[in-house]
Amino acid sequence: MWLQRLCPLIQPTRMLPFTIVIPLLLLTILLVGVMKLRRRTTTHQYNLPPGSSGWPIVGESLELFRGNSEGVPEKFIVDRIERYGSxxxxxSLFGEPMAVLCGPAGNKFLFSNEGKKVGLWWPASVRRLMGPSLVSKSGEEAKAQKKMMMMGLFSLEGLVKCIPIMDEVTRHHLATHWQGQGEMKALPIIKHYTFEMACRLFMNITEPQLVSRLFTLFNVFIKGVISMDINLPGTRFYRAMRAADAIRKELRALVKQRRTAPDQLDILSYLQVNADDNRKFMPENEVVNNMLNLLFAGHDTSSSTLTLIMKYLAELPGVHEKVLKEQREIAASKAGGELLNWDDLQRMRYTWNVVSEVLRMTSPVNGSFREALVDIDLEGYTIPKGWKLLWSAAFTHKDDSLHQKAMEFDESRFEGSGPPPFSYVPFGGGPRMCLGKEFARMEILVFLHNLVNHFDWELLIPNEKISYDPMPTPVQGLPIRLRPRVRAV
Ligand code: HEM
Structure with a gap:
């Protein structure tokens, strides 16, 4: 139990017999020892950054996860900056030697050297679960796939068309799942909402049974994405692999269907028809993997953000009041039943500042990984080619020297020109910046517009703890008491 609490990635449901585990463990320790010795002889000529490799295999992963589960993901980094003065x-994380680059200078270095000195890297669990797709590809291939997606649903024209559909889906969702509720947990319902939205807009799936089936599988899948890639019964990774297979099977059936009727405006049809200039089909596996990628990248990030916004708004009545005022004005300017459009969203400036502050205080993506493509000289140290690199939004966002009184909620810091470059990075930066940034902005604003205009809520657990697994979420799922607004617009 203590091991599971310490490290959420190791969660066997059925323990393996000791006769297998102990020899395996000894063999692994021996192998790691040999690898470490080899690594030391090949890296001794470098002036490496200060630090420690921690324990065999797990390195310092457990300390990183401990900070995450305690709701202070930046602690791992703050402690080490203090210890090493750098x-x-x-x-060492995920079994790899790794350099952590902290703050705006590190972010700038990584974001502006993509494809030159650094390339994308994901832990083996991600690569194995995702298969060949945008997230796992690098270089020219990734660029081409991203460009293709940005010409479809994620183009300005595509996004503008999405807004009324988002508004319709949201109204329907609130009427079905929120209307008439008294006490409820916000997180699971919001997760269902963002999943429903992704199914509708990425793949035009509207059939509720199929959405529910995929949703159940997807929740198993996502728990294994950032985990040790141990494919043995009982591990998170094992369950995730099986769930991914089942999702792929469902999606393959959809792809086949769509090939005979590729006229929908969703991204599934777009990827298939526009795979190359000759309008040939993209290989089925890649279409399916890219869909899985988009769901992975876009589902928990948005649902975590929306849940935390609800938490902050309940805790900060002054901020809630101002959001409501802005949203009421927008609702009052619309004809009865008229759906939201692009211009309406541009008017939600105050609400977006509030969302931006939530993304600063509790970034859904703490940071991500890169790999050194060459030996990198930085701040007097050398990071050897092949080492992995990590940047951290969580640390950058909590630095008092970049964000005055960083631990305090203050949406006004986003007025005017906002925080200095590379000091506010919830969506990353450079060529690998979030593909769904604008989609997420629209989805969040459309949801908040409908939510605050129709409902008020209070928290049933004041100061509910937030834990990162890996996204920040209230540990009890944010139980709330919901009330319809008396003067709903
Ligand atoms: C609040 C919501 C979101 C946040 C905070 C967020 C954050 C991020 C971050 C930090 C990255 C960069 C990772 C890196 O540098 O390696 C990223 C990448 C990505 N995001 Fe998002 N994301 C959000 C929502 C979405 C949504 C809704 C979608 C899809 C509709 C999406 C699709 C992607 C994709 C495909 C990538 C990979 C881009 C690439 O590798 O070139 N994201 N996201």
Whole structure:
């Protein structure tokens, strides 16, 4: 139990017999020892950043996860910056030697050297679960796939068309799942909402049974994405692999269907028809993997953000009041039943500042990984080619020297020109910046517009703890008491 609490990635439901586990463990320790010795002889000529490799295999992963589960993901980094007196330090995570680059200078270095000195890297669990797709590809291939997606649903024209559909889906969702509720947990319902939205807009799936089936599988899948890739019964990864297979089977059936009727405006049809200039089909597996990618990248990020916004709004009545005022004005300017459009969203400036502050205080993506493509000289140290690199939004966002009184909620810091470059990075930066940033902005604003205009809520657990697994979420799922607004617009 203690091991499971410490490290949410190791969660066997059925323990393996000791006769297998102990020899396996000894063999692994031996192998790691040999690998470490080899690594030391090949890296001794470098002036490595200060740091420690921690324990065999797990390195310092457990300390990173401990900070996450305690709701302070930046602690791992803050402790080491204090210990080593450097904004670049070395560690070992996911079985890899790794350099952590902290703060705006590190972010700038990584974001502006994509494809030159650094390339994308994901832990083996992600690569194995995702298969060949945008997230797992690098270089020219990734660029081409991203460009293709940005010409479809994620183009300005595509996004503008999405807004009324988003508004319709949201109204329907609130009427079905929120209307008439007294006490409820917000997180699971919001997760269902963002999943429903993704199914509708990415793949034009509207059939509720299929959405529910995929949703159940997807929740198993996502728990294994950032985990040790141990494909043995009982592990998170094992369950995730099986769930991914089942999702792929469902999606393959959809792809086949769509090939005979590729006229929908969703991204599934777009990827298939526009795979190359000759309008040939993209290979079925890649279409399916890209769909899985988009669901992975876009589902928990948005649902975590929306849940936390609800938490902050309940805790900060002054901020809630101002959001409501802005949203009421927009609703009052519309004809009865008229759906939201692009211009309406541009008017939601105050609401977006509030969302931006929530993304600063509790970033859904703490940071991500890169790999050194060459030996990198940085701040007097050398990071050897092949080492992995990590940047951290969580640390950058909590630095008092970049964000005055960083631990306090203050949406006004986003007025005017906002925070300095590379100090506010919830969506990353450079060529690998979030593909769904604008989609997420629209989805969040459309949801908030409908929510605050029709409902008020209070928290049933004041100061509910937030834990990162890996996204920040209230540990009890944010139980709330919901009330319809008396003067609903
Ligand atoms: C609040 C919501 C979101 C946040 C905070 C967020 C954050 C991020 C971050 C930090 C990255 C960069 C990772 C890196 O540098 O390696 C990223 C990448 C990505 N995001 Fe998002 N994301 C959000 C929503 C979405 C949505 C809704 C979608 C899809 C509709 C999406 C699709 C993607 C994709 C495809 C990538 C990979 C881009 C690439 O590798 O070139 N994201 N996201």
């Amino acid at each position: 904004h670049v330090f070395r560690t």
